Amino acid sequence: MTDTDFLHADEQALAQRFIDDGFVTTPADDRAGLDRIQRRAAELAADYLKLPHSNDPYAMLDTIHTRVSVDDLNGLRLHVFNGLNAEPWFRPTYFRLARSTIETIVGNELCMQRRVNLSIQLPGDSSSLLATHSDVWSGDSPFEVVVWVPLVDVRRTKSMYLLPPSLNGDMQDRMASLRSAEELYKTIKPHATFIEIPYGHVMLFNQTLMHGNRVNEEAGTRWSMNCRFKSIMSPYADKRFGEFFEPILLRPATRVGMQYKLPGGFHG
Amino acid sequence: MAERAGHRGYIGARPLNGSRTPQHVQNIVIRDYARRKNLHYLLSAAEHTMPGSYMVLEDILDELPQLHGLILYSIFMLPPDEARRRQIYDRVLREGCDLHAAVEEITLSSQKDIQAVEDILLVNKFATIL
Numbered sequence: 001m002t003d004t005d006f007l008h009a010d011e012q013a014l015a016q017r018f019i020d021d022g023f024v025t026t027p028a029d030d031r032a033g034l035d036r037i038q039r040r041a042a043e044l045a046a047d048y049l050k051l052p053h054s055n056d057p058y059a060m061l062d063t064i065h066t067r068v069s070v071d072d073l074n075g076l077r078l079h080v081f082n083g084l085n086a087e088p089w090f091r092p093t094y095f096r097l098a099r100s101t102i103e104t105i106v107g108n109e110l111c112m113q114r115r116v117n118l119s120i121q122l123p124g125d126s127s128s129l130l131a132t133h134s135d136v137w138s139g140d141s142p143f144e145v146v147v148w149v150p151l152v153d154v155r156r157t158k159s160m161y162l163l164p165p166s167l168n169g170d171m172q173d174r175m176a177s178l179r180s181a182e183e184l185y186k187t188i189k190p191h192a193t194f195i196e197i198p199y200g201h202v203m204l205f206n207q208t209l210m211h212g213n214r215v216n217e218e219a220g221t222r223w224s225m226n227c228r229f230k231s232i233m234s235p236y237a238d239k240r241f242g243e244f245f246e247p248i249l250l251r252p253a254t255r256v257g258m259q260y261k262l263p264g265g266f267h268g
Numbered sequence: 269m270a271e272r273a274g275h276r277g278y279i280g281a282r283p284l285n286g287s288r289t290p291q292h293v294q295n296i297v298i299r300d301y302a303r304r305k306n307l308h309y310l311l312s313a314a315e316h317t318m319p320g321s322y323m324v325l326e327d328i329l330d331e332l333p334q335l336h337g338l339i340l341y342s343i344f345m346l347p348p349d350e351a352r353r354r355q356i357y358d359r360v361l362r363e364g365c366d367l368h369a370a371v372e373e374i375t376l377s378s379q380k381d382i383q384a385v386e387d388i389l390l391v392n393k394f395a396t397i398l
Contacts, residue, residue: 074311127273131313131327138314139281139291180326238281238317243290 011104018105022165023205025197026101028149033093034200037084038151041118041223044083048076058199062152062220065122073120073128081118084225091116094227095248098147098202105204106145107231109254111245119213121158121222126215130160131181132188135207135228139238144230148203151223154196158218161192163210171210185212275302275368276328277312278340282319285344285392294341301370302339310335315345322347329356332363343369343388350386357382 007015017024028034042057049067054060068076084090094116095102102110121128136142148160163171171188178184185192188210197203205211207228216222228239232247232254239245279294289297295312302309315324325345328338337360340346346353357376360367366377376385 127310131324137281137316137318137321139317175323176321178323180330181323182327182330184323238288238291240290243292 014101014104018204018206020165022162022168022209023195023203024101024105025195025201025203026098028097028200028202029099029101030093030096031200033096034149034202037090037093037149037225038199040087040090041080041084041151044080045076047083048079058152061223064120064223065125065221068122070122070125070127073122073125077118077120080120081115084118085115091227091248094147094149094225095229097149098204101202101204102145102147102229106229108249109232109251110229110247110249111232111241112248113228113239114244114246116225116227119222119224119226121213121216123216123219123221129214130212132185132210132212133181134210136237140207140228141230141235141237141239142208143234144207144228144239146205146207146226146228148197148205148224148226150197150199150201151225152220153198154222154224156194156196156218157214158216158220158222159194159196160211160213160224161194162205163188163192165206165209167191168209181212184210272336273334274308274310274336276310276331276335276338277302278315278325278328278338278345279312280315280341280345281317282315284342289341298339298341298370301368301373305368305375307339307368308336309339312341322352325356329359332360332365335365337365337367339368339370341369342371343374343385344392345369346389350389353386353389354382357385 005012014024038061039057042060043053045060045064046053051067091112095112119128135144135146150159167188174187175184178187195203228245230245232250236245277295277298279291279298281291291314298312299309313324313328315322346356357367360376361379366375368375372388374385376382
């Protein structure tokens with residue numbers, strides 16, 4: 001770091017990767033916390049399926065398709081989703097998985113989505129797909145980022161795809177001439193990149209970029225969580241403060257500023 | 269023929285009749301409607317916030333052969349163009365599906381239901397609210 005820089009070299013490099021690629025992946029800041037989340041997810045899944053708790057939560061999650069049908073998948077997902085979100089340690093732990101990256105990319109006064117989402121994608125299942133979209137198109141603010149955390153290794157169609165920033169604008173310009181999101185996918189398909197993330201790593205991505213998933217053609221089940229973060233004072237869209245986001249880090253200077261009133265009572 | 273899965277929810281990010289309803293509240297309304305009507309609810313898809321875009325609705329219409337139907341949060345989410353709406357009704361019925369609107373508790377399951385829906389949309393276009 002030179003004496004003319006405000007950011008450390010590693011922060012500058014991370015920020016540039018985010019701008020250029022639309023995402024960054026890093027090892028989880030709190031690996032023990034990630035293991036705790038994975039273990040709890042496996043326990044909740046076992047409870048739902050009336051199975052004993054496994055000593056190998058990774059294998060339990062990765063092979064869940066051998067124990068659950070597509071018809072029962074949403075019931076399982078909701079059980080694990082509700083169970084994780086009911087744990088008082090869950091959201092603070094989730095934040096700690098990526099805290100350093102979030103603070104570099106977003107800032108250090110933050111709000112967080114109230115509920116962390118969970119996706120489960122069985123091999124060959126077409127019932128849990130997310131069509132090509134940008135979160136902004138359905139009411140998220142362009143000032144948000146998504147922290148996406150797999151509970152198993154993900155690669156190719158077991159992961160999600162993202163359109164690079166260099167192409168996103170051109171593709172958006174073509175959208176109005178297309179009929180459906182599936183047509184949109186066919187247009188972007190040659191350029192979309194499935195992101196490989198080993199368990200133990202987290203991804204932070206730019207949700208204004210087009211992304212989605214396809215039928216999982218890998219051997220294992222995908223388990224991933226996603227949650228949105230934004231700078232508290234940046235603009236909101238349809239996903240409002242209070243109902244969708246809640247503050248998690250508010251600094252004393254901001255609290256003082258929000259409560260301050262100028263002296264009044266002048267009559268001159 | 270593949271087994272049909274249930275009724276797909278359809279929520280939106282645009283204001284309806286000048287009012288905004290949070291998306292999770294729209295989902296609660298749809299889920300409650302489905303429970304009361306004994307319909308198997310499938311996770312909702314959210315329409316784009318961009319005015320005039322119905323790409324997500326088109327995706328649901330493409331999915332109809334695998335569904336029993338769709339549940340709109342409100343009937344006022346349908347496109348403003350009558351011809352386009354009639355294409356949607358025809359497509360839903362041709363696929364052997366039905367269309368529901370949760371807020372208004374409307375079911376469109378045959379040709380004879382169309383006029384009642386169109387009457388509501390037409391009156392809404394002209395009537396004012398104090």
